[in-house]
Amino acid sequence: MNKVDVAIIGGGPAGLSAGLMLGRARKRTIVIDEGRPRNGVTREAHGFLTRDGISPREFRRIAQEQLRVYPSVSQAEDTVVSISGEDGSFLLETATGMKIASKKLLFAAGMKDRKLKIPGLADVYGKSAFVCPYCDGWELRDEPLVVISRGAALMHFAPLLSGWTKRFVVCTNGPDELSEAERDELRDHGIPLFDTPIRAILSSEGMVNHVTLEDGIEIPCTGIFFKSEL
Template sequence: MRTNFDVIVIGGSYAGLSAAMVLGRSLRHTLIIDGGDPCNKRTPYAHNFITHDGESPLEIAARAREQVLAYEYVSRIEDQATELDGEDGAFILGTTTGTTYTAKKVVFATGLHDGLPDIPGVLECWGKTAIHCPYCHGYEIRGQPTGLLLNNDHVPFMTRLIGNLTDELTLFTNGPANFDVQEIEGSGVRVMQQSIDELQHEDGNLRAVCLADGTAVPLTAFYLHPHLSQRCALPEAVGCTLDEDGFLQVDDRGLTTIAGIYAAGDCTTMMRSVAYATGSGNKVGAMVNAGLLL
């Protein structure tokens, strides 16, 4: 296998695969380095993605890999990128297996880490009935008794957003509320300020939210916002700037603050969806190819 490439794409999920397809079709020798641990591995169905609505995200990714690797200019390895040095046009990248690769351009499509609250049952339900996005999951749980874990300035907007999908919404603050409780309750949302002991579930299917005072609130779905952080430390290590929300700062081309290094997908935005990541990767692939012409 060759070790010198036009482009190395770090991250082999939707954004990385999409970028690699554009590059392969542009006759650019491209290497995908994939750790094989997608953030949505627990999610049984992907939604809001035309032509693939309701399909397994793992199956979508597997089919995408097959199609991308059909291009003879694209290669893929399961490995972890650990070191990155050099400059635009002459990057040197090392991996956990000790192999060194070179590339003219680099694309980070490394995603985000979901920092879940330390509440028993959350991990087991995560991606199934404990969810983050009403656009990805809201239609399927419409009209059901639903919970929202939130306690900040976004409460008024989020209760309206989720309340549009169900009349049975309970807001959990997991401690004293940091907002006007009367305003929220006046909109028809039940507010529970007790600490949460656990999510009661069966094989990840939520049954109730159990509170410290012994109250059990029957629910079938539970929205929460994990603490997001970059899954890969390399961008920061080489000097790429993060914005105030912790996303990689990129311009309209997907170019980071370091020349020759681009980023696509979840690591750049709070708009986390299969559709968005795919579109982002497609655009960045084209911008990288254009950069190779300069």
């Protein structure tokens, strides 16, 4: 039985940063991470001072290495499958059978992207198709893009993306789930809207060329942003 003060579930930037500070506070800490980071498909990570543009793999390597300086912090590549107990006395069990008694829990599990069933998307994901403009919008600034989204998520996402480029087309890949007023708002801002299902995304070496719809329309673009909950 491993006994710790804090069990951190998730070993991305947030979980590793928490582990660093707890290690410096001399708290017995374990960071549990399954080793499949959300940004593992991307070439670069952005938004971290002194590390802007670093590869996600290198970022994690450096962070994990720095944690090893602190003897009260341990790291485990594993998955928590059950938690019981209450504040001050939790019991965790992992997929490998490890049992951990912890006074506190810190969840830093982040997000998982659901895969869209669009032929060709997997070939460009992380190379020219992304989910977060704050992370990757700069590289695609002022470029012609396709946005794959619908409904309320689209009406939030479209104004957000316009900070990086005004040259984008919306593909809802089926019913747009919008009101007529929302469609009018997109038209007033000059944003083309296509609700025909997507046949395929065409690309070369991970770089998208165009999006083809089921009715034969081809939409040229150099990048894609999509909402993975579709």
